[in-house]
Amino acid sequence: MNFKLLKPLGFILTFILVLNSCKTEQKQPRSIQRGKLADSIMVVSAREEASRIGAEILKQGGNAFDALIGVDMALNVAYPFAGSLGGGGFMVYRKANGEIGSIDYREKAPIAATHDMYLDENGDAIASLSREGALAVGVPGTIAGMFAIHEKLGSMPMAEILEPVIALAEKGYVVTENQWNRYRNYAAVFDSINGMETLYSVGFRESDSLKVKAGDTIKNPVLAATLRRIAQNGKSEFYEGETAQKLVNFMQKHGGIITLEDLKNYEAVWRRPIVSSYKNLKIIGMPPPSSGGVCLAQIFKMIEPYKLSTYGHNSLKSIQVITEAERRAYADRSFFLGDPDFNDIPIETLISTEYATERMENFSFKQATPSSEVEHGVIPGYESMETTHFSIVDQYGNAVALTTTLNGAYGSKLYADELGFFLNNEMDDFSVKPGVPNMFGLIGAAANKIEPQKRMLSSMTPTIVEKDGKLWMTVGTPGGSTIITSVLQTILNVADFEMGMQEAVDAPRFHHQWLPDVVTFEPNTFGKSLLDSLAAKGYQIRQENSVILGKVDGVLVLPDGTLEGGADRRGDDTAVGY
Incomplete structure (x- = not known):
């Protein structure tokens, strides 16, 4: 036997075995720990109550666009940290037939806004003015966005979509540990900015004898009444009706510049993705x-x-x-x-x-x-x-991705007590002064300067x-x-x-x-x-x-x-x- 030949042959066999082993390892599929699985519909949002309302709308035969309205409005109730009628947002969609589109219902600068409205006499930015209180508020777009989506893509009556949301506001939602911590941390700020106690400060302050705890239920009957008027009267209720008048009176009382003309002129815009x-x-x-x-x-x-x-x-x-x-x-x-x-x-x-x-x-x-x-x-x-985001896929194959915001936590911290929601501080997303960072550290230039009726840049x-x-x-x-x-x-x-x-x-x-x-x-x-x-x-x-x-x-x-x-x-x- 020729042992000189066996040695290199052994190396070759070993190499082949190792190579085959590597190939076998590469073919092994990676083990994946999956999340929630479903056959036909899926709703994922910041709160279980909102996700369930969206899923129920789909189960009743509604489509993804009906469901997104229910989810968005439910987040107004159960997630006031970011979901609010007082804000705005964006939605991207893909229909089952492959059609795509997007809608912009971002807030706008009021007509009375000026490029230097947040600067002092030396031309330096006063950060607090664009971040807290009435001057920080842009004209809200959420309701205009919801009705524009409903008109073009919805299938169920708006009143039917809003019914479980109104019930949620009336019956209340359970405060989670995360929410309890946030309300407690911001309670004093809410009182300071509003000049009075609010639904989300009472029971969360150190001085309160009766305290709200995680696991307790919060009801918002005022918001339920606002939503009921919107369900009955449509988009015009928010931008021209009783709700509009109450909002403008509230803003002016707190030194804001939003007028009925600002609200009446607001329109959501369909854009090419x-x-x-x-x-x-x-x-x-x-x-x-x-x-x-x-x-x-x-x-x-x-x-x-x-x-x-x-x-x-x-x-x-x-x-x-x-x-x-x-x-x-x-x-x-x-x-x-x-x-x-x-x-x-x-x-x-x-x-x-x-x-x-x-x-x-x-x-x-x-x-x-x-x-x-x-x-x-x-x-x-x-x-x-x-901000808050939710994703929906319905049983028909339609898909939506929607992100909505008040900008900062609870926006401007200004709470419209007669309407039941917080107002945004989106004006801070403009370039208050070119080169000066906003609350997120983002630098802006002239393209994002403040101008009347202009939409501020968003992430x-x-x-x-x-x-x-x-x-x-x-x-x-x-x-x-x-x-x-x-x-x-x-x-x-x-x-x-x-x-x-x-x-x-x-x-x-x-x-x-x-x-x-x-x-x-x-x-x-x-x-x-x-x-x-x-x-x-x-x-x-x-x-x-x-x-x-x-x-x-x-x-x-x-x-x-x-x-x-x-x-x-x-x-x-x-x-x-x-």
Whole structure:
């Protein structure tokens, strides 16, 4: 026997066995812990009461658009932190036949608004004026949005849709531990801003003898009465009727500038969605005055050439690529984006592959690109935190992604006691003064300056994703400036890292927004060695317990048609499906 031949033959056999073993390992499917599963309908929102009302509307034969009205209005009752008639929002939809669209019912600056209304005699910004109290309030758009959606896409009578919402306001909702903490923390602020006690301060102050506890029920009969008038009289009730008059009287009493003319002139606007691609996915996003669709498209284009799935989820190289793309997209956001009815925005250029390639030319894995060296891109011929989201897929195949907001927590903190809801502080989303950051640290330029009847720029990013021409995902989140990056990473978690919907929304997240030049990480979720490696490359790291990078709610359509609801672990969010 020739032993000299056996030795190399052994090496060859061993190599073949190892190779086959590797191939076998690669073929093993990744084990996924799924969230809520359902055969035909799924509703995911910030509160169980709202999700259940939406699901019941679907069970009664209503469609996704009927359900979204029920969910949105129910959040006014059970989630006043962000859901309110006193705010506005955006909705992106995809019908079962593939038709897509979006509606903008973002708040507007009052007619009496001026570009310097928040500046002192020295020209310095007075931050409190745009963030608290009556001057911070933009003209609300929620009711106009709901009725516009109902008129075009709804199938059930509005009064029938609102019936369970009115019942919820009358019978009350259970205060969760999260809500109890928020009400307690803000009770004194509510009293101070309103000059009187409110429904959400009584029982939550240290001085109160009878205290509201987690698990107790809060009723809002005043809001029920407001909703009943709206159900009977339609959109005009809010913008011209008794409710409008009460709202204007309340605003003027507290020093606001919103008038009946402001309310009467308000209209929601149907807009063409931003459509882009990432690998084999079609991304359908919200156009300006939301910055979400444009920024999301930009970031996807910038990261597409890189092999994130090979680098690994939340690995050093993946974080670098995503952070640097975010840095550049947010720099462009600050300069180019605003209300399209007031600005000529170069959207097609911003979301093009050529522009994305150019923006990433100076990126290197060796070290961070300082934000001081990253300005907005050069385009020839061009001069110049709190929210809530829900996702719905109905039994007919329609899908909606809707994000609505008051801006900050409880908005301006101004509570219309005769109407039963908080009012927004969306005026802070304008560039109060170019170069001065807003409450989320975002810098704005002339494109987003205050002008009468103008819509302020937003980060809300309701998004629908198609795969191979079919509905694949509907997703969105609250979170102020972190909304865009949270939606981005959730989609990537499923598309590149093979996660299910629940895993994807629960996974640790990070955020960069150009300025301040800091990468924010959810605390206690990223390893020290990873963070040290990033710091060594020049990245400024921040971990704060108070930072929550969104509360994502989404629905994923599995290959067999089953729906998976992902309700973020960071809140009281709940998926309900059948």
